[in-house]
Every structure is written in C-alpha cells, then in structure tokens.
Amino acid sequence: MPPAPRQPEDHRDRPALLEARGLALSRNDEPIFGPLDFALHPGEVVLVEGDNGAGKTTLLRVLSGLLAPTSGEIRLAGEPLTLARLSPQVALLSHANGLKPELTAIENLRFAAGLLGLRSGLSPTTALAGVGLAGYDDVPTRTLSAGQKKRVALARVLLAPVGLWLLDEPYANLDRDGIQLVNRLLENHANRGGAALITSHGAYAYTSGTPRRIALRGGNPGGGGPAGGSGFSRDAAVPEIRDGFAAEAAPADRSNSGGEA
Amino acid sequence: MNALTLWFHKTGSPPTAYRLAGRIMPWCYGLGLVLGLVALYGGLVLAPRDYQQGDAYRIIFIHVPCAWMGLFAYFFMAANAFIALVWRIKLSEVLAMAAAPVGAAFTFITLVTGSLWGKPMWGTWWTWDARLTSELVLLFLYLGVIGLHAAIEDRRQAARAAGFLALIGVVNIPIVHFSVNWWNTLHQGSTVRLMGPSKIDGSMIWPLLLMALATHVWFFGSVLARTRIGLLELDGGKDWVRAIALGETEARA
C-alpha cells in the first residue's frame, strides 16, 4: 500500500480497503451469517459483535479468503477476492495463534517476517518490544502464558506490511494492560491509514474512539443482537449495522452506514 | 446467459433435477431388468457350451459387463467431479458421489465373479493376474473416495474433496494398469490367460453386449435413485424438500 499519511482525514477519498456485498455463508444449508453489506475504509476500525456461534470467526475466515462465501462478493482495495488469488493486503489473527511452541518468540516472528515481509521501520525485536514483551526474545513460546502468546501473535500482525487487519477476539486472554495495548495498536494502525475488523463477544470492547459495529445474529435464534429490529428469519441472519454511539467524535469518514462511499 | 446455460441452470437446480430423476429412474430400472433377463437367457441358455471351459465360461456374461461398468462408473464419477469442482454445480457433486458406491459395487462383483471363475479354471480362488490386480486397485480407489466423502462433515466440502481424489484416480488408473501389466510380465509363469486368442462366437457376443447395455441402464437408474436422496439431504432445510416431506407424511396419515 502507498505510504501512510498522518492525518486520518486524508483517507476519506481513497477506495474502501474492504468491501462486502451481499456476503452470506451457509453450511449444510444452515445459514451462518449474512447477507452482509459493509465497507471498511482506511482509518476505520469496525467491531463485529455477536454471541458465541453467531459466525464471527467464520466471517473473518471468509473475509481473509480462507473460506469461499456461499453468495456475495468481497473486494479488497477494489479488487475482487478469489481463492486462487489471495490478497497480500490482509493479516489475520485467529483463535489458533499460529505460533510454534518449540520455537522462541523471536524465531516465530522471524518466520512470519520471512513469509509475509516486514513493515518498514520495524524488526522482530522492536515488534516484540512494541507488544510489551521486550526481553522475551529467546524464550520458547511453549513456556509463555496464554496472554503472552496472544501478544506475540499480535506482534506478528504488527510486523506484516499490510493495510487490513482481521483480528478474531484480540482481547481474549489479555489483562487490562493487554487490552489497552490492543486498543493502542489499533489506533496507531488506523492513524497510519490502515483498517481493522475485530470481533468480540462483548466482554471487552474497543474503547478508544468509537468504532462502527456490525452485529451478527446468526446461528442460534435465541441470541439476538443488541438491537431488536426485524423478526428473525430462518434463512438470513439479519445484519445490524449502526454507527458508533458518538458519530460526531468519529475521526474517519462516516458518509453512510452502508459504507459504499 | 445463453439458452444452453439457462437450460443447464434450470435442469441443474435441485428441485427440477429431483423431479426429473424421479421420472426417469423407473424406466431405467425397468429397461435394465428386461434387457438383463433377456441377456441372461441368451447367455445362460441359448449360447453354446465352450469346448474348453464348458459351462463355467458363462460367468463372463456377468463378469465382463460388470468390469466395464466398474471403469465406466469411475469415469462418470470423475467427469462429474470435474464439473463440480470447476463450475461448482451442486447436481454434479451429488451425481459424482452417487456414482461411487454403485461403481464400487460393480467392481466388487467383478472381483467376486472373477474369483468364482478362477476356481474351476485355475484351481484357485485368487490369482495375481494383471486384470484382477488392476480391478482390486480400482476397488481401493472407490473405497478411498467413499471413505473421504464419509469422513468430512460438511457435505459440499466432502463432495469437493472426494471429487478431487476421484480426479487424481483418473490419472492413476492407466498408470496402475500399465505398471501391473509390466509387473505381471516380470513374474511370468503364475499367469493363466483368461481370454485366449480363441474367437468368440456370435451367439455369445450378443448376450454380452445386451448385458452391457442392461448394466448401463441399471447403473443410471441406481445413480438417479441415489442422486434423489443426495439432493434431499443436501437441501434438507429448503422449502421444496419440506413440501415433499410434509406431502408424503400427509399422504401416509
């Protein structure tokens, strides 16, 4: 992606980093989520909310290109995403951290850097320090706590030279410092023109700034989203997109909630 | 969208395919049964005894058509798997996976009849004859496809994975055939040729061909029957399936 401008206002005119149109997925004809329409512009952080089993993780896997949607399309920076041609513009943090327990933290990050490239101005060591694990370079990942592993995985996302972060439950396993760290990382990423889609089942929230939210209400008919809305239909988990509670404070573009700016 | 693709989409849609298959299926079964019985009469009664093998040779009227069907079913399955993988057509996925057990059954019958034939001819139930060995490998290919399809929970993903395996198998079949033939020449001596250079009589050939036709028709009937079930399973939650299920229970009640 082009060099990141400093002012968030500058991102407004650029095309959406991620755009989903009529995106839906079902498995064995059980609807998991969708149809969803939303766009993610540079400088935006969008929170995907939903109960356990609402399809948050699946949505992220679809958006990353690991999973083909049943219908609808995804555009990454204007280009349609296909399985054959995955975008080098996406970093995914999933439940499985993707870390090798036998390797040290720094070895894990070096491998990730070799695979995905390196964000300019960062090295595995500085990235590790950036997630509060300075001095843990040579500690085998196996001996780290769950929260520390999560931090190493976040460092991996931080290292990747990509504009779009897809973070699945980034707050899970983290202490209060860790939660603030995630928020800080997200804020910095948004300020340099990146965008992020994060999921949360509601226990933690992205507090700094006011992200847009997408409420998923798939799977279990009992677990509705925060807003009531239309009655539950069997075929579609109705997406609920609403702006953050304080739209006036929002730094980034808010031309419309649908997102096709 | 031109007329042809439109037609494909219409007939390929599960409810239409279900109805169409239901209409064709009984004809296939009926025709297959009639042709098969005529062919059996021709083969078991009308055809003359073989001067070398006596009456034992008559098993070829079952054995050979089944062997042909084993291969034909595999290519039918692979062709549908290819269509399913490239164009993601639901019906082809179902057709491919419906053909697998039928083809495996034909291959199994081939092996059993071959073994039955081997007892009077070679004095042993099993010989590592090139053809029988190839047939055995073919059975393993089928079992692999069926096993993989059964092991994956998501039905469509299962069909894609098993279809992919079927395509690999298509490449593998001629290679296996070639290698087994080579292997067999290396170990000459243990082989007894099943079909000598002797000319086959016309009164033997027509029941054979008729039986081949009968097995083909029967195969399609069987595949269509399985396809109907497969479509119902795949579209389990859809309205058209519910309508069928409710209609049937009402009729029974």
Added chain:
Amino acid sequence: MKPGSTLAACAALVRRDLTLVWRRRGDAANPILFALIVVALFPLALGPEPEQLRRIAAGVVFVAILLAGLLALDTLFRSDYEDGSLEQLVLSPHPLSLLLACKIAVHWLTTALPLIVVSPLLGELLHLAAPLRGLLPLALLLATPLLSLLGAVCVALTVGMHRSGMLLALLVLPLYVPVLIFGAGACNAAQAGLPFAAPLLWLGAALVLVLVLAPLACAAALRISLS
C-alpha cells in the same frame, strides 16, 4: 511496506521446519525404528534360512520403508494445522504450491533420507544379494520422493480430521502401487539377471512429472480441506 520475496519466504519456511525437526529430534528416529521392526519380523515369521530371506529381501525392505513413510506422513501438516500456522501459510502472498514443495522437501529430507541411509543395513539383515546393495538405495532414492509427494496430496485432503490414519492409508495405497511395482520390480529384475534400467527410468520420469504436479495438487487439496 512491501511483501518479502518468494525466495525469502521459502528460505524462512525451510529454516523453520528444519529447526522444528531439530528441536523434536527425538521423534526423528521413529520411522527408522519402525522400518527396523517390520524387517525384523519377517525372519521371525518365515524362518532364518538365508536363501529364502534373500529372495524376498529387496521387496520387504521396500515395503518396510513405504510403511514407515506412511506412518511419518501424518506429521507433515498436523502440527501446522493444529497451531494455525497452516492458515498463515495459505494466506501468505506467495504461491502456496511452492511453499508446500519446500515443506515436502524438508519432510523427505528428514524422514525418507535417513531411511535410505539405513536401507543397506536393513538389506543385510535379510541377506540381500550382493548385486543389489547399490541398486536398492538407488531405487529408493527415486521412489521415496515420489511417495512423499503423492502422499502429501492425500494428507492435504485429510488434514482436518482427527483419526485419519486408516483413511490416509486407503487413499495413498492406489497411488503407491505403481511406485512400489517399479521400485521393487527393478531390484527383482536385477536379482533375476534381467535388465532393470527401464523401471528405474520410468520412476525417474514419473518423479519429474510428479515434482511439478504434486505441489499444485497439494495446494488445491489443502484449499479444499481448509474451507
């Protein structure tokens, strides 16, 4: 802010996989041990007559190494799948087939090559005929990469399953049949005093072909089973 080169990615992957094998080097001896056990069982079952053992030596060693390789196949993607790094591999901007080829190469180096190295010893246990002492490792050198590559495609198809052992064997067997026939067949032909170059050349030709196609098929299979 640009993604790293494909070469760097492959190098990183090879380095990581080699490091992992080194860290778990206790497991690395397992295939050898398994092959040794299989080979040792034959004299116990058939009796110790050297002539009889010599007749079947090449074939038994071949089958033992094939089975040991089959046992080791399971480790190719399992840990990567479980800890999520396989996902990262698939999502990387580099050609997945190339990355998988690197993985398969490391796997072959660390599981099959040690087996080839000990194959003369295994042959000696069964009184392998003298003219085959050089031929058997050569045939294995051509056959085992084929086994690894073909096996990798099947492993990729079963990657998400918990107990895939038996299914994997079933999927792999038809693909292994020609390799076994030509590999062991070359040894048997040599033992019988027949020309043995042709099967080896066939193996070589197949290896070239499979070397190109198997990583592509493996990548396609992996995409199917990860979805």
